[in-house]
Amino acid sequence: MVTVQKLINEEGLRVDGRRLDELRPIRMEVGLLANADGSAYIEHGKNKIIVAVYGPKEAQPKHVSLHDRAVVRCRYHMAPFSTDERKSPAPSRREIEISKVVREALEPVIFTEYFPRSMIDIFIEVLQSDGGSRCAAITASSLALADAGIPLRDLVVGCAVGKVEGKLVLDPSDIEDKLGEADMPIAFIPVLGKISLLQMDGMFTEEEFIKALNMAKEACMKIYALQKQTLKEKYLQVEKEVRESLTLKE
Amino acid sequence: MRMFERRQLVTPGELLAEGDYIAGENTYKEDNKIYSQKLGLVDFDDKKVFVVPLRGKYIPKVGDVVIGQISDVSLNGWSVDINSPYKAILSVSDVTGKAFSPKLDSLTKILGIGEIVIGKITAFDRSRDPTLTIKGSGLGRVSDGLIVNLTPTKVPRLIGRKGSMINILKRETGCEIVVGQNGRILILGKNPKKVELAVKAIKMIEEQAHISGLTDRIKSFLRAGRGE
Numbered sequence: 001m002v003t004v005q006k007l008i009n010e011e012g013l014r015v016d017g018r019r020l021d022e023l024r025p026i027r028m029e030v031g032l033l034a035n036a037d038g039s040a041y042i043e044h045g046k047n048k049i050i051v052a053v054y055g056p057k058e059a060q061p062k063h064v065s066l067h068d069r070a071v072v073r074c075r076y077h078m079a080p081f082s083t084d085e086r087k088s089p090a091p092s093r094r095e096i097e098i099s100k101v102v103r104e105a106l107e108p109v110i111f112t113e114y115f116p117r118s119m120i121d122i123f124i125e126v127l128q129s130d131g132g133s134r135c136a137a138i139t140a141s142s143l144a145l146a147d148a149g150i151p152l153r154d155l156v157v158g159c160a161v162g163k164v165e166g167k168l169v170l171d172p173s174d175i176e177d178k179l180g181e182a183d184m185p186i187a188f189i190p191v192l193g194k195i196s197l198l199q200m201d202g203m204f205t206e207e208e209f210i211k212a213l214n215m216a217k218e219a220c221m222k223i224y225a226l227q228k229q230t231l232k233e234k235y236l237q238v239e240k241e242v243r244e245s246l247t248l249k250e
Numbered sequence: 251m252r253m254f255e256r257r258q259l260v261t262p263g264e265l266l267a268e269g270d271y272i273a274g275e276n277t278y279k280e281d282n283k284i285y286s287q288k289l290g291l292v293d294f295d296d297k298k299v300f301v302v303p304l305r306g307k308y309i310p311k312v313g314d315v316v317i318g319q320i321s322d323v324s325l326n327g328w329s330v331d332i333n334s335p336y337k338a339i340l341s342v343s344d345v346t347g348k349a350f351s352p353k354l355d356s357l358t359k360i361l362g363i364g365e366i367v368i369g370k371i372t373a374f375d376r377s378r379d380p381t382l383t384i385k386g387s388g389l390g391r392v393s394d395g396l397i398v399n400l401t402p403t404k405v406p407r408l409i410g411r412k413g414s415m416i417n418i419l420k421r422e423t424g425c426e427i428v429v430g431q432n433g434r435i436l437i438l439g440k441n442p443k444k445v446e447l448a449v450k451a452i453k454m455i456e457e458q459a460h461i462s463g464l465t466d467r468i469k470s471f472l473r474a475g476r477g478e
Contacts, residue, residue, distance in 0.1 A: 037305075037307070038305070055307075055335070056307055056335040057307075057335050058335055058336065058337060067377065070335075109262075109263075111278075111287065114309075115309075115335055116376050116377070117335075117336070117376075118335035118336070119335075146261060146262050146288070146289050147289070147305065148305065148306075149288055149289070149303050149304065149305035149306030149307065149401075149403065150288075150306075151262075151276065151287035151288055152262035152263065152287060152288070153262070153263060153278065153285070153287070154262060154263030154285070155261065155262055155263055190263065191263045191265075191280075191285060227261075228261045228264070231261045231289050232259045232261065232289075235259055235304065235460055236259065238457060238458060238460075238461070239460070239461045242458055242461050242467070243461075246467075
């Protein structure tokens with residue numbers, strides 16, 4: 001039996017109680033994997049994603065290396081237990097596509113020309129999936145790259161805007177993505193003012209598209225502030241502890 | 251116009267200064283604005299803006315002393331892992347000092363896979379792998395000691411201004427310490443307790459490199475450790 005679910009109620013709130021222009025709760029962490037050169041973890045709504053960055057390192061296999069810059073490789077992978085129904089661990093068509101678009105979203109900010117003939121590997125593992133996992137993956141990957149000490153022009157932020165029951169909604173969740181009319185994920189580079197990922201499922205009118213783009217950019221700036229805070233937090237924490245132990249001694 | 255005080259924490263893409271400034275290490279300039287490339291501490295030297303990074307890989311530089319591990323033996327030399335994106339080449343003529351005859355000599359008898367060497371980078375131009383020499387004072391094969399890893403970007407902090415930090419470490423622990431610019435540190439000491447103390451101090455430097463007053467803290471830490 002099919003139940004018709006209203007995605008936006010009379011008060012203008014969505015199924016998870018958010019307003020139309022409200023982000024889901026986001027939590028980020030960096031440097032949690034000891035064996036990776038850089039790592040990050042993000043919880044964006046129900047998304048739980050862990051990212052590991054290795055490199056720059058010697059290109060392996062040798063023939064993929066480029067003489068003037070580093071090769072960036074990216075693997076987006078969903079754990080078999082990350083979805084409602086068990087997902088085959090083999091890379092699906094969708095995962096291969098996301099691996100490519102995430103790589104292309106991140107490459108413009110990396111100074112790859114500093115490390116000719118080398119390679120940078122990005123491994124994205126989705127532990128639990130929700131709507132907008134590619135955006136969360138981009139947000140976390142740029143944190144992991146920064147944590148690895150790879151020179152970057154800026155951090156990249158991902159965010160999506162969807163259309164549900166004729167209204168634009170920011171950061172659609174899984175159900176809004178599946179039942180809604182449109183979904184547009186973007187990746188934004190704040191300093192350069194550039195968009196490095198722009199995809200769309202469904203239909204927007206021209207006005208809706210412009211409005212959606214501005215909504216997404218605005219939300220990206222909010223996530224960007226969180227990203228910067230996350231990167232600094234670990235070091236500020238150590239500083240606080242040291243200062244405290246010093247005052248205790250005195 | 252400066253956006254930050256000296257030695258403040260900055261993230262990639264953060265605006266550091268605007269106007270008549272020179273972009274130094276780990277920064278880049280765009281439209282007369284200087285941005286950071288890395289997570290690190292911003293610093294100013296007159297008109298130059300630079301960032302001291304907190305993490306990063308070692309990039310070889312000619313003249314650097316590095317500690318490497320033999321990873322492969324080829325026909326006329328060795329490949330040495332120097333904890334960098336590029337492996338170093340150590341040629342056989344550099345080690346033996348005479349012509350090498352494959353009939354009489356065996357490369358693996360001189361240096362086998364897994365052995366540790368202290369070497370100096372003699373050439374590196376990014377289009378070719380760096381070359382290494384182990385001829386010179388303080389260089390050569392390592393047969394004894396303990397190797398500790400440190401983030402390569404924190405090696406200057408471990409050495410300190412004009413070697414102030416490393417001299418304290420050597421004096422207070424009584425160990426011989428060789429610092430490779432690639433973040434590998436060799437500790438030689440007769441007393442295992444003192445070696446352990448040196449290792450702990452190095453880990454402390456790694457953790458607290460970004461907080462001022464480190465030299466004094468290390469000094470009191472070592473003195474307290476010796477008293478035990």
